[in-house]
Amino acid sequence: MAVNSREIFNTMLDNDIVISYIGPFDGQILSLLASNIEDSLWDDQHRGKIFFKIFIELSQNIYLYSKEKGNGIDKSAGVGLMLIKEYDNHFSFITGNLVGKKDYELLSDKCKKISEKNKEELREFKRFMRGQPRTEFGGGNIGLIQVSILSGYPIEYKFVKVDDDNYFYILCVRIDK
16 A cells, blocks of 8 residues: 555644654754754743753664664664654654663663652752763763653653564653643
8 A cells, every 4th residue: 555745744734743753863863853843843942942952862862772773874873763743732752762672671760760750859860860870872861860850741651562672662751832
């Protein structure tokens, strides 16, 4: 069955999808997406900056943890997907990517801890994590904590088992307008 681009476009419009991207999360693509997000989604500059920071953290999460890697200029760039869906009073920022079993264990534990904490507990957890050794990826382990603090809502996450060694990692963050 052939699907034409007009059908896909209409489906996205019908479902209030304002941004959709699937592919490598390299610097060139991130720059283009970031520019679009920063310039077009927000009238309120403060809210736009929060949204932009969340975008960067979630994109970096895909860049670092995706088991699939890009084949363009930056071969270390993770491959994943991003959707931004608009509702009457908020946006949902949804990302997804394939992770291996080791990263599944690390991320599922981290997401569980983050989603169970209130804002003050998250701030305390962030201070604690800053004092921990940096990860093999060079990060300080605070990106998802910061996302939850900035959004003001718990992160929502799900891991779908693909096979014994792989999981599809879905992350959703609510951002009020």
